[in-house]
Amino acid sequence: MTLLAAVHAEWTKVRTVRSLPVALLAYAVVVIGVSLGVVAGMGAGEAATPDYDAALLAFYGLNFGHVAVIVVAVLLTAGEYSRQTVHPSLVAVPRRGRFLAAKVVVGTALVLAVAVPTALLTLAGTQALLGSAAVGLGDPGVLRATLAAALYPTLLAVFCMGVGMLLRDQVAALALLVPFFFLVTPVLELIPGLRDVAVFLPDRAGQVAVRLHTRPIDQFGPGTGLAVLALWALAGVLLAWWALRRRDA
Amino acid sequence: MIEARGLTKRHGTVSAVDGLTFEVAPGRVTAFLGRNGAGKSTTMRMLVGLDRPTAGTARIAGRAYEELAEPMRTVGALLDSSAAHPGRTARDHLLWLAHSNRIGARRVDEVLDTVELSGAARRRVGGFSLGMRQRLGIAAALLGDPAVLLLDEPANGLDPEGIRWLRTVLRSLAADGRTVLVSSHLMGEVARTADHLLVIGHGRLLADTPLTSFVTAHGPQTLRVRTPRPQALLDLLAAEGVATSRQPDGALHVSGAGEERIGGLAARHGIPLLELTPEEDPLEEAFLRLTGPAAGSSR
Numbered sequence: 001m002t003l004l005a006a007v008h009a010e011w012t013k014v015r016t017v018r019s020l021p022v023a024l025l026a027y028a029v030v031v032i033g034v035s036l037g038v039v040a041g042m043g044a045g046e047a048a049t050p051d052y053d054a055a056l057l058a059f060y061g062l063n064f065g066h067v068a069v070i071v072v073a074v075l076l077t078a079g080e081y082s083r084q085t086v087h088p089s090l091v092a093v094p095r096r097g098r099f100l101a102a103k104v105v106v107g108t109a110l111v112l113a114v115a116v117p118t119a120l121l122t123l124a125g126t127q128a129l130l131g132s133a134a135v136g137l138g139d140p141g142v143l144r145a146t147l148a149a150a151l152y153p154t155l156l157a158v159f160c161m162g163v164g165m166l167l168r169d170q171v172a173a174l175a176l177l178v179p180f181f182f183l184v185t186p187v188l189e190l191i192p193g194l195r196d197v198a199v200f201l202p203d204r205a206g207q208v209a210v211r212l213h214t215r216p217i218d219q220f221g222p223g224t225g226l227a228v229l230a231l232w233a234l235a236g237v238l239l240a241w242w243a244l245r246r247r248d249a
Numbered sequence: 250m251i252e253a254r255g256l257t258k259r260h261g262t263v264s265a266v267d268g269l270t271f272e273v274a275p276g277r278v279t280a281f282l283g284r285n286g287a288g289k290s291t292t293m294r295m296l297v298g299l300d301r302p303t304a305g306t307a308r309i310a311g312r313a314y315e316e317l318a319e320p321m322r323t324v325g326a327l328l329d330s331s332a333a334h335p336g337r338t339a340r341d342h343l344l345w346l347a348h349s350n351r352i353g354a355r356r357v358d359e360v361l362d363t364v365e366l367s368g369a370a371r372r373r374v375g376g377f378s379l380g381m382r383q384r385l386g387i388a389a390a391l392l393g394d395p396a397v398l399l400l401d402e403p404a405n406g407l408d409p410e411g412i413r414w415l416r417t418v419l420r421s422l423a424a425d426g427r428t429v430l431v432s433s434h435l436m437g438e439v440a441r442t443a444d445h446l447l448v449i450g451h452g453r454l455l456a457d458t459p460l461t462s463f464v465t466a467h468g469p470q471t472l473r474v475r476t477p478r479p480q481a482l483l484d485l486l487a488a489e490g491v492a493t494s495r496q497p498d499g500a501l502h503v504s505g506a507g508e509e510r511i512g513g514l515a516a517r518h519g520i521p522l523l524e525l526t527p528e529e530d531p532l533e534e535a536f537l538r539l540t541g542p543a544a545g546s547s548r
Contacts, residue, residue, distance in 0.1 A: 002318055002351075009349030016341035017334055084332035087299060088389065091326050092349040094298045094315040249299040 006093045006102035014106060019075055024110060027068035027153070028118045032125060034061030039126040047133035054135045055145035055212045058126040059119070062210065063186075065153060066203065069111060070177045073157045076107045077164030077240075078173040086249055096244040104161055104237055111157040115150040122149070141212045144222060148209035151226060155233045156181070159202050162236025166243050189217075202232040250275060250428055251296065251397060255305035258291050258452070265291045267452035268305065273430045275396070278423045280443035280460075281432040284540050288452035289432045290329055293401045297326050309397055321350040325390030327383075327400045335375030339366055339385050342374060346389055360388040365414070379406030387418070397428040404435055416442050436533040450540040460532070467535035472508065474501045475524035482520050489514065502528060 014020045038060045046057055080086040093099045123146050127134035137143045160177055167173045181203050188198035195217055198204055208218050208225030220228070251273035258266040266288040273279045283289045294300040296307045298314040306313065310323050317323050333342040343357040361367045364384040369377070374385065383406045390398055403419075404412050412435075419442055423429045430447075433439050439446075439460075446463050448456040456463055476482050479501060486493045491506045503511060508525055515522050527534070 005319075005349055005351045009345045012341070012345035012348050013334075013337075016338070016345065017336045019336065083334055084330060085334050087328055087331040088333070088346065089349075090299055091297050091328070091331070092321055092346050094317070094320055246301075248294075248301055 002093075002095075003098055003101060006098050007105050009092065010102045010106040014076075014110065019079075020072060020110070023068050023071045023075060024114045027065050027072070027111075028114055028121075030068055031059075031061035031065040031118050032122050034064045035059060035122045036061075036125050036129065039129050043126070043130050044133070047130060051213075053212050054127075054133075055142065055149070055210055058123055058135075059145070059149045059210050061122065062149060062153065062207075063182075065118075066156065066181045067178055069153045069157045070160050070174065070181065072111060073107060073160030074164045074170055074173045074177065076103055077161050078167055078170045079164075081168040082170035090249045097241055100165065100237070100241050100244055103165075104158060107161050108154060108158055112150065112154045115153050119146050119149040135212075145210050145212055148206070148222060148226060152203075152206035152210060152229065155226070155229045156203060156206060158233035159229070159236040162233070162238075162240040165240035166236075200228060202229050205229045205232070250310060251399075251430060252308045253292070253296070253305065254308075256292065256295060256302055256307055257304040258288070258295060258300060259303045264452050266295065266302075266449075269449065269452065269454055270305075271447055271454060271457050273428055273447070274445070275428040276423060276426050277444035278419050278429045278431060278442055279445045279447060280439040281430055281447050281449075282434075282436075282439065282536055282540075283432075283449040285434075287449050287540070289449065290401055291452075292449070293326070293328060293399055293430075293432065294330075296399055297324065297328070299328070319350040319393070321346065321352065321393035321395065323393070323395050324397045324399060325393060325395040326398075327386045327390045327403055329401045329405075331386060331389075333374040333382065333385060336373060338371050338373055339377070339381075339388075340370040342385065343388060343392060346392055350393055352393055356392060356394070360391045363391060363418075364388040380408055380411050383407055384411070387415070395427070398422060398430065400429075400431045402432055402434070404433060404438055412438060436530060436536055440530075440532040448536065448539055455539050464531045464535050467539045471502050471504045471528040472506075472511065473524060473526050473528045474503055474511065474522060475499070476501070476515070476520055476522050478520050481518070482515060485514060485518055485520065486511075500524070 035058060039057060043057065046052055080089055090099060127136065135142050137146065163177060164173045185198060185201045185203050188194045189204055199217065199219060205225045205228035208220065209222035214221055253269050253271050256266055256269040257264065269292060281289055291300060295302050296309065296314065314320060314324065340357060340361065343360065344354060347354060347357050361370050364387050366381065366384050366388060369381060374382065383403065387403060390400060404415055407415060419429055419431060443460050445459055446456060474482065479495065479499065482501060483493055486503060492504050494502045496502055512522065512525055
């Protein structure tokens, strides 16, 4: 019952500042905008190549949407510490587990609520540009890839909320997470010796589920990919919970 | 009722709070005094579960703070480290707090009225003065109509009118039978507001006593006396064996004798007195003596 009150409070916090709605809107704009731009520019050429993956190209904007997802997760968690609002928050909700649970519930729901329509709009928009090469939700794997295009950023947000809570510093959390998921993991995947390990990193594992076709280097299928990402998310939240219970606020 | 039992907080080998045991009773204003770094804020933070005690326990209304289901309905806290998001309006700040403890929105408007912030309710906190932020923090503490109030330096940033207002609020909260613990470094304010004192130094309890007996026990022994016939009084006191000294402004400093004795002696010898007062602010003197370099933290 009081978890519900804590969730209500977190929801009120989210809707009474500008930064979070702006970051969520930015996510939708970036994912849809970049995907449309890429498909408009090189969609026709790509569609003619033998290893063309319609979903991978259609959801290309997700690679940039990462940044907005990370910002949302960090604002929700480390942001409380950087602004010192965590003290009134924990005085109001002194059970640390309940406080964290309420944050994760609200953060997950928010990202999911934006990511699902974003994925559907992205698919509809990009395929409208492709004419005869277009795929639809009825084609094999497309519904799954579209759902994954919503679940993958959502689970990534949960993982980042855990990291944000752990680091307790907005700038540090952004400085770690943004370059890591924007630059480091995609490069690691290109290095032959590290590739086998890199595919297990949160975003790489999640992206496997957004492809229509499994690549030779992938060691697992889409379902397992999302499960690996979910494990990262769970580990992040559990680690944050452990730290939150032990530490002084 | 607030109870601390052997409350201790160590950071490495440094003790911020060292075995504090005290009770804060309802129905009066208890001032929590100590020099900077004496452990006041750390103690307050442990009382509301923000800092984990290294040893000992803190209980409010018989329970650990974390065990209170809707704590704001029992305890109202204003902490020096608390902040409201600058982008949120005053009303929205109180609204999320209210929601967290299932307190109605009507109460939000009531406390905004109590702290005289209704006019600024829909303005963003980022544009608030220090005094307005402090009023907002007090509003947040009052939100759950709590029986226990913990206020860390509530007078900070308030203008003289605000300080007078705060004094009235604190006195009426205590008169309602609530438990009121207020930390402060403004001794004049404490002298006018508090009934009881808790004094700490180096994280240890130095005094837990009514205000009046604290001043009697530790207060200044020097009196300032002014008279139109200073030489006559000097001679008289010298004959009585009371130490005196003449000040540049013509007044006398007298130590080793109280107001009654000096006033009586002067009257019997027909020496008119224009002033007979403790030389310093008595509470401040008492506080500084008790928490002086040997007892207080030097930070």
